[in-house]
Amino acid sequence: xxxxxxxxxxxxxxxxxxxxxxxxxxxxxxxxxxxxxxxxxxxxxxxxxxxxxxxxxxxxxxxxxxxxxxxxxxxxxxxxxxxxxxxxxxxxxxxxxxxxxxxxxxxxxxxxxxxxxxxxxxxxxxxxxxxxxxxxxxxxxxxxxxxxxxxxxxxxxxxxxxxxxxxxxxxxxxxxxxxxxxxxxxxxxxxxxxxxxxxxxxxxxxxxxxxxxxxxxxxxxxxxxxxxxxxxxxxxxxxxxxxxxxxxxxxxxxxxxxxxxxxxxxxxxxxxxxxxxxxxxxxxxxxxxxxxxxxxxxxxxxxxxxxxxxxxxxxxxxxxxxxxxxxxxxxxxxxxxxxxxxx
Numbered sequence: 001x002x003x004x005x006x007x008x009x010x011x012x013x014x015x016x017x018x019x020x021x022x023x024x025x026x027x028x029x030x031x032x033x034x035x036x037x038x039x040x041x042x043x044x045x046x047x048x049x050x051x052x053x054x055x056x057x058x059x060x061x062x063x064x065x066x067x068x069x070x071x072x073x074x075x076x077x078x079x080x081x082x083x084x085x086x087x088x089x090x091x092x093x094x095x096x097x098x099x100x101x102x103x104x105x106x107x108x109x110x111x112x113x114x115x116x117x118x119x120x121x122x123x124x125x126x127x128x129x130x131x132x133x134x135x136x137x138x139x140x141x142x143x144x145x146x147x148x149x150x151x152x153x154x155x156x157x158x159x160x161x162x163x164x165x166x167x168x169x170x171x172x173x174x175x176x177x178x179x180x181x182x183x184x185x186x187x188x189x190x191x192x193x194x195x196x197x198x199x200x201x202x203x204x205x206x207x208x209x210x211x212x213x214x215x216x217x218x219x220x221x222x223x224x225x226x227x228x229x230x231x232x233x234x235x236x237x238x239x240x241x242x243x244x245x246x247x248x249x250x251x252x253x254x255x256x257x258x259x260x261x262x263x264x265x266x267x268x269x270x271x272x273x274x275x276x277x278x279x280x281x282x283x284x285x286x287x288x289x290x291x292x293x294x295x296x297x298x299x300x301x302x303x304x305x306x307x308x309x310x311x312x313x314x315x316x317x318x319x320x321x322x323x324x325x326x327x328x329x330x331x332x333x334x335x336x337x338x339x340x341x342x343x
Contacts, residue, residue: 012168015045018156018175019227021215022148023235028243033131035243036148038155039235041227042122042163045173051120054112055226058104059083061097086216087229089236093250102233102254109234110261114284123231124159125238126151127293134300145185151294153192160200163287172205176213178228183212238262238291242331262331265291269328278328295324 023037043051057064061083082097092102113121128151135143156175164170175193182188189209197205215232217225240246241255241262265285268278280286 012166013171014164014167014169015171015173017043017045017048017173017224017227019043019224019231020152020155020176021178021228021231021235022180023239024144024148026239026243026245029245030243033129035239036128036130036144036151037125037235037239038128038148038151039123039125039231039238040155040159041231041234042124042159043227044120044122047120051113052223052226054108055105055230058108059101061100061104084218086218087233088215089233089240089251089254092233092254093248099250099254103257105230105233106237106254106257109230110258114288116284119288121288122159122163123234123289124155124163125235125291126155126158127239127242127291129293129295132295132298134304142185145181145188148182149185149188149191152188153195156192156196157199158292159290160196160203162290165287168202170200170203172203172207174207175205175210176224176228177210178215178232179212182210234258242329244331259331261285261289262291265289266327266329266331269326280327291327293326293329296326297324299324 018040020038020040022039023035026035026037027033028035056068061079079097082095083101085095085098085101087098087101087105089102092098109121109123113119128147130147133147135147160170177183189212193205193207193210197203211224213222213224213228214220215225215228217223217229219225237255237258240251241259246252246255264279264283266280268276268280271277
């Protein structure tokens with residue numbers, strides 16, 4: 001048996017689709033560090049239809065009963081066109097519909113999607129502090145995309161190994177990404193798939209290239225765009241909450257709704273004996289949602305080579321002197337200035 005609700009600890013098989021997006025050039029307004037955030041949703045195929053129905057129903061703000069065609073809607077709310085909009089964190093303050101749907105989706109992500117014995121979604125987010133990395137290791141020209149390509153593989157492998165370590169077989173049907181410059185990179189459309197599959201023995205990826213789709217479902221005519229919108233919303237809320245980057249009241253309200261979850265996700269660190277501790281490990285989010293950051297310290301080009309091999313995976317511990325991935329981070333600061341232009 002494979003997929004979502006059929007994938008139990010007895011079957012040891014799981015079938016997935018992956019949806020990914022990014023935040024480029026996010027500047028922390030407090031210390032002016034430059035950040036890149038990568039995010040991926042791992043959706044068990046057995047739950048895909050149910051998650052999609054939830055996301056659509058939550059577009060119907062009053063009745064939570066969505067129909068694709070307004071003429072088929074039994075509620076006749078008169079707001080179908082306004083609610084049938086793209087949810088993009090950058091734009092959620094521009095209409096009441098986007099704002100309310102964003103809040104509904106965040107609430108769904110916080111609770112229903114991540115119940116103790118019913119994991120409808122898995123989410124891995126990786127924040128890269130570009131101010132701590134020497135760029136020369138990543139080649140000349142398209143440096144930012146080269147960095148993204150390298151760490152996208154880390155994002156995929158980290159999520160697959162951490163979330164699904166108890167499964168003997170992992171099958172990925174498709175990997176989707178929002179349309180962007182990655183589509184035209186020499187290696188990105190195919191290289192992460194090749195490298196990820198080669199590094200995890202129990203993994204099968206049944207696609208040769210990443211599928212790039214328009215995040216607006218009205219343009220793509222594809223249900224998959226809804227998942228791209230969801231990971232965009234989660235990434236935007238993550239960056240804006242951690243870095244306190246927006247003064248807009250609606251965005252701040254969405255971030256406040258997400259903040260309790262973020263506190264738990266970021267409450268994990270090593271104690272004096274090297275054991276990982278924190279509220280994260282007692283929550284429903286354990287091995288289901290994860291946020292990590294890299295690097296903790298400034299790294300020279302030589303240290304980057306030592307720490308990350310060319311496939312984007314972490315080298316053996318004896319080859320580096322300190323763990324540069326970390327999970328605990330302070331959320332926001334009253335001293336930070338807003339930087340609305342980023343969102």
